[in-house]
Amino acid sequence: MDQQVESKEMDFRQALFSSYANIAIMEMKLYNSNTDHLRPTHKEILYLYCIWSKNGCTATDLVELFNSSKALVSQTIIGMEEKGYIIREKDPEDNRRQIIRISPERVADSATEISIIERSIRQLANEYSDEDISRAAKIMLDLTQNMVDLSIRDTKKQ
Numbered sequence: 001m002d003q004q005v006e007s008k009e010m011d012f013r014q015a016l017f018s019s020y021a022n023i024a025i026m027e028m029k030l031y032n033s034n035t036d037h038l039r040p041t042h043k044e045i046l047y048l049y050c051i052w053s054k055n056g057c058t059a060t061d062l063v064e065l066f067n068s069s070k071a072l073v074s075q076t077i078i079g080m081e082e083k084g085y086i087i088r089e090k091d092p093e094d095n096r097r098q099i100i101r102i103s104p105e106r107v108a109d110s111a112t113e114i115s116i117i118e119r120s121i122r123q124l125a126n127e128y129s130d131e132d133i134s135r136a137a138k139i140m141l142d143l144t145q146n147m148v149d150l151s152i153r154d155t156k157k158q
Contacts, residue, residue: 055101
């Protein structure tokens with residue numbers, strides 16, 4: 001019985017790492033096939049994912065998320081802005097804050113990637129119900145959020 005549980009857990013862990021690898025492979029293939037666009041660094045891709053998933057964030061949010069220095073985050077943000085990956089907007093609720101968003105050009109550059117994701121989800125709809133897909137999405141988000149929460153707690157213990 002314990003081996004079955006351990007096997008299922010291993011399969012889930014392997015699926016998580018494989019998913020991360022598959023996304024990275026897709027991105028590399030897309031970036032390598034389009035030489036007209038600058039290719040973001042790994043760190044820039046991570047920042048872009050965070051900014052996109054939060055529908056905008058502040059530099060302070062990125063400092064906290066990555067447990068990084070303000071200077072390093074600021075330097076990365078400036079470079080990303082110069083490359084046209086992001087834009088900064090004044091926070092309508094607090095003029096002292098700036099919200100970092102994905103630039104319209106970067107969103108347009110990501111159209112192929114988004115299209116691939118959307119087509120992949122539609123293909124899954126042929127095999128799984130909408131409820132199955134929604135539940136899998138919730139499980140994936142809960143798992144990855146728990147991973148972030150645990151990593152924050154673990155780094156605070158050190």
